[in-house]
Amino acid sequence: MAKKKLRIGLVGYGFMGRAHSNAFLQAPRYFDFDYEPELVAVCGRDKGNAEAHAARWGYSSVETDWQALIDRDDIDMIDIAAPNDMHKDIAIAAAEAGKMIMCEKPLGRNADESREMVAAVEKAGVPNMVWYNYRRIPAVTLAKQIIDEGKLGRIFHYRAKFLQDWTIAEDLPQGGAGLWRLDVGVAGSGVTGDLLAHCIDTAMWLNGPIENVSGLTETFIKERMHNLTGNVEKVGIDDASLFLARFQNGSLASFEATRYARGHKALYTLEINGEHASIMWDLHDLHRLDYFDHGDEGRVRGWRSIHVTDGDQPYMDKWWVPGLAIGYEHSFVHQFADFLTGLEANEPALPTFRDALATDIVTDAVLKSAETGQWEPATA
Amino acid sequence: MAKKKLRIGLVGYGFMGRAHSNAFLQAPRYFDFDYEPELVAVCGRDKGNAEAHAARWGYSSVETDWQALIDRDDIDMIDIAAPNDMHKDIAIAAAEAGKMIMCEKPLGRNADESREMVAAVEKAGVPNMVWYNYRRIPAVTLAKQIIDEGKLGRIFHYRAKFLQDWTIAEDLPQGGAGLWRLDVGVAGSGVTGDLLAHCIDTAMWLNGPIENVSGLTETFIKERMHNLTGNVEKVGIDDASLFLARFQNGSLASFEATRYARGHKALYTLEINGEHASIMWDLHDLHRLDYFDHGDEGRVRGWRSIHVTDGDQPYMDKWWVPGLAIGYEHSFVHQFADFLTGLEANEPALPTFRDALATDIVTDAVLKSAETGQWEPATA
Amino acid sequence: MAKKKLRIGLVGYGFMGRAHSNAFLQAPRYFDFDYEPELVAVCGRDKGNAEAHAARWGYSSVETDWQALIDRDDIDMIDIAAPNDMHKDIAIAAAEAGKMIMCEKPLGRNADESREMVAAVEKAGVPNMVWYNYRRIPAVTLAKQIIDEGKLGRIFHYRAKFLQDWTIAEDLPQGGAGLWRLDVGVAGSGVTGDLLAHCIDTAMWLNGPIENVSGLTETFIKERMHNLTGNVEKVGIDDASLFLARFQNGSLASFEATRYARGHKALYTLEINGEHASIMWDLHDLHRLDYFDHGDEGRVRGWRSIHVTDGDQPYMDKWWVPGLAIGYEHSFVHQFADFLTGLEANEPALPTFRDALATDIVTDAVLKSAETGQWEPATA
Amino acid sequence: MAKKKLRIGLVGYGFMGRAHSNAFLQAPRYFDFDYEPELVAVCGRDKGNAEAHAARWGYSSVETDWQALIDRDDIDMIDIAAPNDMHKDIAIAAAEAGKMIMCEKPLGRNADESREMVAAVEKAGVPNMVWYNYRRIPAVTLAKQIIDEGKLGRIFHYRAKFLQDWTIAEDLPQGGAGLWRLDVGVAGSGVTGDLLAHCIDTAMWLNGPIENVSGLTETFIKERMHNLTGNVEKVGIDDASLFLARFQNGSLASFEATRYARGHKALYTLEINGEHASIMWDLHDLHRLDYFDHGDEGRVRGWRSIHVTDGDQPYMDKWWVPGLAIGYEHSFVHQFADFLTGLEANEPALPTFRDALATDIVTDAVLKSAETGQWEPATA
DSSP states (O other): OOOEEEEEEEEOOSHHHHHHHHHHHHHHHHSOOSEEEEEEEEEOSSHHHHHHHHHHHTOSEEESOHHHHHHOTTOSEEEEOSOGGGHHHHHHHHHHTTOEEEEOSSSSSSHHHHHHHHHHHHHHTOOEEEOOGGGGSHHHHHHHHHHHTTTTOSEEEEEEEEEOOTTOOTTOOBSSTTTGGGOHHHHSSSHIIIIIHHHHHHHHHHHOOEEEEEEEEEOSSOEEEBTTTOSEEEOOSOSEEEEEEEETTSOEEEEEEESOOTTOSSEEEEEEEESSEEEEEEGGGTTEEEEEETTSOGGGOOEEEEEOOSTTSTTGGGSOOTTOOOOSTHHHHHHHHHHHHHHHHTOOOSSOHHHHHHHHHHHHHHHHHHHHOBOEEOOO | OOOEEEEEEEEOOSHHHHHHHHHHHHHHHHSOOSEEEEEEEEEOSSHHHHHHHHHHHTOSEEESOHHHHHHOTTOSEEEEOSOGGGHHHHHHHHHHTTOEEEEOSSSSSSHHHHHHHHHHHHHHTOOEEEOOGGGGSHHHHHHHHHHHTTTTOSEEEEEEEEEOOTTOOTTOOBSSTTTGGGOHHHHSSSHIIIIIHHHHHHHHHHHOOEEEEEEEEEOSSOEEEBTTTOSEEEOOSOSEEEEEEEETTSOEEEEEEESOOTTOSSEEEEEEEESSEEEEEEGGGTTEEEEEETTSOGGGOOEEEEEOOSTTSTTGGGSOOTTOOOOTTHHHHHHHHHHHHHHHHTOOOSSOHHHHHHHHHHHHHHHHHHHHOBOEEOOO | OOOEEEEEEEEOOSHHHHHHHHHHHHHHHHSOOSEEEEEEEEEOSSHHHHHHHHHHHTOSEEESOHHHHHHOTTOSEEEEOSOGGGHHHHHHHHHHTTOEEEEOSSSSSSHHHHHHHHHHHHHHTOOEEEOOGGGGSHHHHHHHHHHHTTTTOSEEEEEEEEEOOTTOOTTOOBSSTTTGGGOHHHHSSSHIIIIIHHHHHHHHHHHOOEEEEEEEEEOSSOEEEBTTTOSEEEOOSOSEEEEEEEETTSOEEEEEEESOOTTOSSEEEEEEEESSEEEEEEGGGTTEEEEEETTSOGGGOOEEEEEOOSTTSTTGGGSOOTTOOOOTTHHHHHHHHHHHHHHHHTOOOSSOHHHHHHHHHHHHHHHHHHHHOSOEEOOO | OOOEEEEEEEEOOSHHHHHHHHHHHHHHHHSOOSEEEEEEEEEOSSHHHHHHHHHHHTOSEEESOHHHHHHOTTOSEEEEOSOGGGHHHHHHHHHHTTOEEEEOSSSSSSHHHHHHHHHHHHHHTOOEEEOOGGGGSHHHHHHHHHHHTTTTOSEEEEEEEEEOOTTOOTTOOBSSTTTGGGOHHHHSSSHIIIIIHHHHHHHHHHHOOEEEEEEEEEOSSOEEEBTTTOSEEEOOSOSEEEEEEEETTSOEEEEEEESOOTTOSSEEEEEEEESSEEEEEEGGGTTEEEEEETTSOGGGOOEEEEEOOSTTSTTGGGSOOTTOOOOSTHHHHHHHHHHHHHHHHTOOOSSOHHHHHHHHHHHHHHHHHHHHOSOEEOOO
16 A cells, blocks of 8 residues: 655754654654655755755755745645744744644744744644654653553652753854854743753653742853854853742652753753652663662662663664664654654644643743742743 | 870760761771770660660760760760750750860751850850761762862852652651651751751852752641650651752752652762863762863763772771772761861861851751742851 | 765665664765665565565665575675575675675684685675674774773783573574574574674774683573474574683683573673773663773772763764764664775775684684683684 | 670781771670670780780780780680781681681682691681671672572572772782782782682672682783892782683683772672572672562563662661661671671571682682683582
């Protein structure tokens, strides 16, 4: 039986453009779908770069104007891997054109933008998903299974942090290709939207809604040369962002993100402590899940280091044999696979735009709290 | 040359009484002093228990009334290892009697009590010290050396947590021997004074004063049977306590303590991130210090796991050979050794009552902030 | 400029067939070559399976007779991913047909087979390589760089083990698809050729030739049902294989492989101790390299856990950003990339058939020593 | 009720003399016995050193002639902490004098010496024990419990190593105080008797007798200045010693000891793999035991890191609270406690001289095999 085509138009050929393109190509090698992805066009401001991306990844054509991409009727799905300041306009236009949409995180630069985007896709009724890829690391998905099975019991604590160290140098400029994450106009915020957003997405998926937050942010380096203007300009992003929170289920939480934690490259860790069991995970060793089960016999009880590479663990029946790890990019492969599976089942793949809006509401609350010095509600 | 005697009177024969008595006996086996400790008397409410402690540890006599202990003129130093609610009265009386004083932490049940205690010892001019023993774990002392040498550069982040899980059971009673830490009247607070106080003491020693805090506390189990009354009574302590902080040096911090973190017995961890280097330590593997030096050659740079058992590392020339670890009680041995060394040099051993007051001011601020929902100043 | 084609014919569509096909497709996405691989044909005994593999991975055609594959003149390179007993005949025929050859490890079922294969490719003068993929794990390649730079000084010790636990169950049959590794007629040996061969290849690459060996083998489960005959038959393979060795550089070594180490899925570890520095690596955390440099300042010296994910570390400039790990299959991508780079430079990519023969000479010596109870020479 | 005295005479005031003296003093503080140890005399060649040891640890008197010590009738037990070459004569004389004997390991410099010692104590019928202290690390004792309960099932593999790096420097002399372990005349052998003996003692306690061995030894640095003669002399000890073994229960083993493993201070590790479960332990983190139970639910199965600090774990009810570790010297405290408990129960405390002889028989076989190049039997 011939497969249905999912004709893809990608906006953005940077780091995330590569990760998405890889997912489109790899998913059908390892998973079975009724759909077959077809890489129709990649769109980017620089035609040469777009053509290079197309040649390397197998896109049939290029565009330099995203509206032109959306106007094409040989495209079913628009994948947004452009900088944050372009998410809203592209997504709304794509929705209005009836395209399915996959969008890089964070959804908008703030919750107001995200609300417009949610309204647009829901009005259009198009499948939509946001690339919070860490949900699809097998160890994290396994954590979700464990929690859903009730193994943890009543939850007391959640803690997450995302620590990096790549912006400590004072002579690192802001703005432009590769560095737009330091430009508040483009990014919307600093680590709050970039890193905390990941922590919050996973946290609410695992532990439910957040009630309120008390935030603390800092910009350690106040001025940096701006690559686009050539001038030394005030840095508008938050370099570090921490918050305390209460979840609706009564548990307490601590969150932190920074790009000034010397020695940590991308140390996203999460831990959840329940009455009966606890779980820890760490992106630096992404193929492991640490699990403590108080039900184990006392004398031989201890944290279990689960090497999540077996066929009965999430997604791992698709890859190699026990003991052989997969890596970072596989989380995107899994998410795209889940999107296709969702299409076939006519069910949304998570997180939807609406789920991602909930995260943006929390990040907005964190930033507001950091300004007001008050606890702020974190629900719409 | 004959050694000077340091004649010791101990109040309290519980967990801490044992740890202190061990320190008094072990220090002279491994260190060299002009002073020789003499275990003169142990004091406790139950005469049989006091006598048993005396017999086991070699105290020459017992008392059941602490005032009688203080009134004895064959005692130079009063060591307070009684529950928190007795610290103030004993310390003030001892100071007035001109005794040197060593006091278990926290100093008072709150900063007001501690202020009176500080006033008393400073008026009396007696040597005084508080048993914040974790400063004397060799790995922690090494951390202090590294920081003092400037290896870290500008500090961006400090984070500490102290996680336990021993009070999760709902049928655990409060109050009485072994459980007075759950009785707010005796303890003053819950994990804030018991566990966070340790974290704060170390943090301010390593990273300087804390400017202000935003706190969050919770009592997960609202009522427990009280061992002394036999009634189910409201629980007054905080089961969990978290706070964000700004240090005076501009660094940001996150602190957390709880007795509801399933899987953690006494997981006191601390981490400090500087411009050039970072440090991590963990009480569960207390003989190791993790150290990241950005100055290492890039390709072979990584967190170093330092096995702190060599003769050139703090205190370790007194013990065994490289590779052979010491344990928890040695931190008390070291602190008592430092006290004696301080006496000989006529210099205070740290932390003094005044240092410990600074910690109580922070814990008060945390508890107040948890009530007001505001950031609160953490300095006197 | 148009790229040159490298037209590939693959024999075998099992586990290794997938790993190789993935490498052919992924390498050009991440590396830049003058050559462009073209997946021309896949060959396997079962036509349906071959067609499924072709459809999934993009091969243009299928064959069911490997000689037919070799006879085709639209193929430049024969990749052998068939069971061990077919390596020799295919390789020799391919060499005689003037094809380049990539062959799964071990090269032959024993050194005699391998010698014939080496003679054939060297006589034909065709590029040839054996898939000892673990050399191309970035952490292992980094170890090689460190050693080549002389950072270790005189070498005293080498130790390696490869521990698995997948054949402990007595009711696991031998023979046939997926289980031919238990059939000595097909595999040639048990863990000696399957697992120790990997350890030996890496060891000789890092530490030079092995002088002599003392071996010990065991077959714990003596009889298993044979899938192809339906009968319970004697097990001919070695379940476990250990040996001591002297390297030509004077260092001592210990090697071990087994499929009966409960709790280990694919724990390939290696360690090398030199006068100035030491290195450890572990396949279960393949993205890390542990490194100890005695030249570090004494008090803060410790094993460094290097997270090998930075752009200045081997191969990692091709993938993501610091902190984001790659996985198992990437080692094949790297090896194929090195093969293409070698072609362009007209230099052999390592290990060649001749290099792999040296490994088979060692494994033969281990098996012989296990029989004779004597030390056996490990060089040709 | 008055306690019985156990009047102790110690020979040797070095590293082990301190460890034993500490045990004599600490055991009664933490354990309850009918016996009360009394430190009667310490004996050493240098009177000043002996007096210093006596003053520090509380011995009432000193001797400089061990025969004089044995001749005293106010001593019940002779503890031998002198260098290896003195063990035999002292032990035999002490036995003939009817003294109980505790002896540092290894028992003799070789099995022949040990046989004479065993004969002497058995003829005299005196309680005797050898200080193989690592059996009494709580985690190791827990391993023994787990094995005795049958949790592992059929055993397939045992592996142990003891890695140090303190003799790599070529200018380290041999002989004399602190360095007699490098003098073959005094020590009997190098790492074989010093380090491998520990590994073998634990191994046979946990896994039963060893059948035969194939050994490999090396002396990396052939000549060193001798401290006692002032001359550069041939080094007679083995710097490294490895062997393969078969246990009588059919399991295979690999052992290794060296003082040339850069980065390891005293890394004694052991691992045992059974059909149902496996165990690992590591002296560098002596308070942990790693345990893998294949019976755990598959998806959440992993190595458990057991923090052996709870009251239901061996010896730990005597010390602090969960999470608070003890260290190296506590293993001696436990062994002395077991000796006293054995006395009270009129049962031998393990290992006896006869048990320790079995270890020396294995070490002799290893050294012989290293010479002959043959497998050698390891039983008497």
